[in-house]
Amino acid sequence: MDIPDRQFYDKVATKFGSYKGKERYTSRFSNRDPEEFFLKQLIEYANKNKVALDIGCADGRSTLKVSKYFRQILAIDISSQMLKAAKRFQTEQKVSNVVFQEADAEKLPFQDKYFDLIYSRRGPSPYAEITSVIKQGGYYLEICIGEKDAKELKEVFVRGQGFGEWDISVAETKSNNLKKLGFKTIFVHDYFYSDIYPDVENFDLFLQGVPIFKDFDSEKDKEFVLSYVQKMKVANGIKLKRHRVVIVAEKL
Ligand SMILES: C[S@@+](CC[C@H](N)C(=O)[O-])C[C@H]1O[C@@H](n2cnc3c(N)ncnc32)[C@H](O)[C@@H]1O
Structure with a gap:
């Protein structure tokens, strides 16, 4: 049974007090860090006259980080517990x-x-809705999970987000859909890199806080975790291959 996002993210925010736990890991990029690149792009397309929409803001920490570059950001989420954390961070940071x-x-x-700019940082991407509320000449930016993300892990678990859809290109599908809705794609790129978790405890903590397996259970899934660790053990920890897609588009 698929667990609704609202339920999953409410559970994560309640358990960790924010989005994800405090797991430790390091990333190895063959090219550039897609998250860093996305943030740079977002700042480049921002300005103090623009009103932006952040779709799926979670605990709002990334929203607050870029708020100074915009006139205003409206940030939405379906999880009331994530929003509770977001408002707490907002009060602390006086934004x-x-x-x-x-x-x-x-x-x-x-x-x-209504919006000059809309973005989704690994949140939902409801293109028809976005098309309605974005201004002509407005920009849409997205960073999302690619089809090959954590493929080896999902193969060991025989389930997971987008399981088996390894050959359906997210980048291609999304850019085609945006073009059909009257967007011009300015930038679409796949990024492949690896995360290294120092030990099983940190890897398990990571799996509890992300929707790769929304039904992840440390006890019930222990055999899968150990079997994956056996397979992907490297000198300094456990390797997880990641795949992200970054898209920048303009509404014509
Ligand atoms: C991976 S998290 C996003 C992380 C966040 N953007 C950041 O930069 O840290 C995905 C978020 O999308 C939200 N979400 C999922 N489905 C949604 C929907 N239909 N409407 C609004 N938010 C949704 C989830 O509650 C969750 O907080």
Whole structure:
């Protein structure tokens, strides 16, 4: 049975007090860090006159980080527990130009052509809704999970997010869909890299906080974890191959 996102992310925020736990890992990039690149792009397309929409803001830490580059950011999420954490971080950081709001990305509660810029950082990407609420000439930026992300791990578990869809290119599918909706894609790129977890405890903590297996259970899945660790053990820990896609598009 698939666990709804709201339930999964509420559970994560309640357990860890924010998005994800405090697992330790290091990343190895063959080219550039896609998250860092996405952030740079977001800042490049931002300015102090723009109103932005952040879809699936989770605990809001990344929203607050870029807020100073915009006039305002409206940040939505479906998980009330994540938003509770986001508002706590907002109060601590005394940021006044971000509005966190509980809303479903599939039914965006905003006026047509309202936003100068819309982005999703590993959140939902409801293209039809985005098309309605973005201004003409507005920018859409997204970083999302690629089809080959954690493939070897999912093969050991014989389940997981996007299991078996290894050959359906996320980059190609998404850019085709955006073009059909009147966007011009400025940038679409796949990024492959590895994360290294120092030990099983940190790897297990990571798996508890991400939706690779929304039904992950440390006890029930112990055999799978150990079998994966056996297979992907490297000198300094446990290797996990990652795949991200970054997209930048303009609404014509
Ligand atoms: C991987 S997290 C996003 C992380 C966040 N953007 C960041 O930069 O740290 C995905 C988020 O999308 C939210 N989400 C999932 N489905 C949603 C929906 N239909 N509407 C709004 N938010 C949704 C989840 O609750 C979760 O907080």
